[in-house]
Amino acid sequence: TDMLDWQAPAFHFYPGENWMNDPNGPVFYKGWYHLFYQYSPEAAVWGPIVWGHAVSRDMVHWRHLPIAMERDEWYDVNGVWTGSTTILPNNKLVVLYTGSTNESVQVQNLAYPANPSDPLLVNWVKDPANPVLVPPSWIDIKDFRDPTTAWLTPEGKWRMVIGSKVNRTGIALLYDTDDFKSYELQDGWLHDVAGTGMWECVDFYPVSKDDFGLDTGTFGPGVKHVLKASMDDDRCDYYALGDYDLREGKWVPDDRAIDVGIGLRYDYGIYYASKTFYDQHKKRRILWSWIKETDSEKTDIKKGWASLMALPRTVALDPKTGSNLLQWPIEELDKIRSNLKEFNNVKLEPGSLEPLSVGPTSQLDVMIEIEVDKKVVSGLKVGSKVPYNCAHHGGAGVRDALGPFGLLVLANKNLTEYTPTYFYIAKDKHGDLSTFFCIDQSKSSIAKDVDKSIYGSTVPILEDEKLSMRILVDHSIVEGYAQGGRTCITSRVYPTEAINDDAQIFLFNNATNVTVIASLKVWQMGLKTKNESGWVWLGP
Numbered sequence: 416t417d418m419l420d421w422q423a424p425a426f427h428f429y430p431g432e433n434w435m436n437d438p439n440g441p442v443f444y445k446g447w448y449h450l451f452y453q454y455s456p457e458a459a460v461w462g463p464i465v466w467g468h469a470v471s472r473d474m475v476h477w478r479h480l481p482i483a484m485e486r487d488e489w490y491d492v493n494g495v496w497t498g499s500t501t502i503l504p505n506n507k508l509v510v511l512y513t514g515s516t517n518e519s520v521q522v523q524n525l526a527y528p529a530n531p532s533d534p535l536l537v538n539w540v541k542d543p544a545n546p547v548l549v550p551p552s553w554i555d556i557k558d559f560r561d562p563t564t565a566w567l568t569p570e571g572k573w574r575m576v577i578g579s580k581v582n583r584t585g586i587a588l589l590y591d592t593d594d595f596k597s598y599e600l601q602d603g604w605l606h607d608v609a610g611t612g613m614w615e616c617v618d619f620y621p622v623s624k625d626d627f628g629l630d631t632g633t634f635g636p637g638v639k640h641v642l643k644a645s646m647d648d649d650r651c652d653y654y655a656l657g658d659y660d661l662r663e664g665k666w667v668p669d670d671r672a673i674d675v676g677i678g679l680r681y682d683y684g685i686y687y688a689s690k691t692f693y694d695q696h697k698k699r700r701i702l703w704s705w706i707k708e709t710d711s712e713k714t715d716i717k718k719g720w721a722s723l724m725a726l727p728r729t730v731a732l733d734p735k736t737g738s739n740l741l742q743w744p745i746e747e748l749d750k751i752r753s754n755l756k757e758f759n760n761v762k763l764e765p766g767s768l769e770p771l772s773v774g775p776t777s778q779l780d781v782m783i784e785i786e787v788d789k790k791v792v793s794g795l796k797v798g799s800k801v802p803y804n805c806a807h808h809g810g811a812g813v814r815d816a817l818g819p820f821g822l823l824v825l826a827n828k829n830l831t832e833y834t835p836t837y838f839y840i841a842k843d844k845h846g847d848l849s850t851f852f853c854i855d856q857s858k859s860s861i862a863k864d865v866d867k868s869i870y871g872s873t874v875p876i877l878e879d880e881k882l883s884m885r886i887l888v889d890h891s892i893v894e895g896y897a898q899g900g901r902t903c904i905t906s907r908v909y910p911t912e913a914i915n916d917d918a919q920i921f922l923f924n925n926a927t928n929v930t931v932i933a934s935l936k937v938w939q940m941g942l943k944t945k946n947e948s949g950w951v952w953l954g955p
């Protein structure tokens with residue numbers, strides 16, 4: 416059980432016990448960040464869902480509050496499912512959420528704070544007019560869920576999006592309302608992509624090269640719109656950048672070849688049902704996401720809890736490329752860093768493995784910059800005929816001319832368990848270069864019943880840039896951000912031997928032809944800590 420205790424996160428949000436899934440209705444209100452979440456209050460497995468609730472001043476230290484909404488009406492007795500908050504003028508909050516009815520029909524319901532002057536928003540009221548919206552006749556009653564935050568149209572109506580599907584085509588429907596009680600379906604729909612299946616937890620928001628965050632409902636020159644959908648088929652969150660046509664009510668992707676569901680992902684590991692909100696306090700857009708367990712359900716039941724939230728990330732348009740988002744852990748997390756250790760210009764010859772002495776390694780924030788000899792890279796003859804792919808290339812143990820190289824985390828001395836996070840530079844048969852960012856879980860645990868996939872994707876590297884990655888380790892979760900957050904990977908790992916004081920970190924270079932030079936900053940991360948009686952939570 417010590418091993419299972421060890422798995423609980425120190426600085427990632429989770430309810431402490433039972434099952435959690437999607438983040439719901441995140442909002443900043445009267446000095447507090449509110450996070451609601453899909454919560455199964457009686458078991459560590461998904462089941463009858465209600466809205467759990469926690470508040471924080473900084474999204475790092477949390478205070479857990481009573482369940483915000485129970486399954487107490489015929490229209491949500493099978494589940495108080497996912498929804499979003501909208502802030503009306505005069506700071507009035509409304510929540511729209513999906514209820515699964517007594518007959519398992521998916522309907523939309525309206526709720527609001529019972530006492531708006533309570534900054535903690537402990538009590539919630541469901542509107543007597545519920546359900547306020549039912550599925551249109553041509554949509555399956557089980558394919559109509561997860562309303563977005565609403566925004567004001569130029570005509571002065573509130574508009575929001577709901578995800579659905581028609582046959583195998585995923586769609587985003589647009590609804591207009593004056594009062595959040597009666598709704599008008601807009602002609603056509605916001606967008607659809609054939610073959611992608613059901614779109615869950617759709618998100619739709621503005622970004623621009625000049626702003627770190629824009630409020631939902633901002634339109635105009637220089638503003639792009641992100642459309643994101645969680646694909647029920649492969650359980651991944653896909654996004655695309657595009658333009659929203661105010662008059663037509665249509666969104667058009669910048670590049671049809673990388674449309675929603677067939678192109679970019681927020682994260683190439685485990686990352687699902689995410690939701691953003693505009694933080695009017697710090698003028699930024701924050702992304703929350705559900706990270707499930709990838710061990711067995713049996714173990715989850717033994718642990719008594721399942722799932723956590725990824726670190727809250729700022730999300731913004733990459734001003735340098737203009738063609739991808741940048742995600743980065745919120746700056747408030749820097750406050751729980753301590754014991755900085757720096758390593759400068761560590762030279763890693765081909766085939767090297769370099770242990771780093773940093774103290775305990777279960778709670779870390781690591782920033783690495785890596786220089787690769789450009790002459791070696793350009794001098795290398797034309798490369799592989801088979802395009803590289805993190806998942807299907809054998810992982811960090813397979814050596815090639817220009818990779819892999821990076822950092823092993825949660826590794827023990829004898830290397831019976833370790834998790835490599837790394838870059839791999841691939842040259843294709845035309846001589847074109849691309850850089851991949853991967854996390855290899857195949858050696859992460861000697862346990863048999865845990866997922867051991869290898870995650871990753873390409874990451875854009877611009878002419879004058881060094882390679883850089885940030886790796887956050889928090890017991891059973893490893894989050895990786897390459898090139899300032901252009902490509903992100905979240906993984907769940909369950910070491911059995913590389914835990915507590917037996918876990919270390921190593922730099923490695925498995926490339927055969929190139930020496931790389933790495934500089935790192937390593938911090939301990941706070942909140943949960945170990946004393947004589949075991950792991951203790953230093954949270955709120």
Ligand code: DQQ
Pocket residue numbers: 436437453464496497513560561615616688
């Ligand atoms: N989770 C909720 C649904 C949503 C799904 C139910 C996504 O509203 O579509 O727990 O994980």
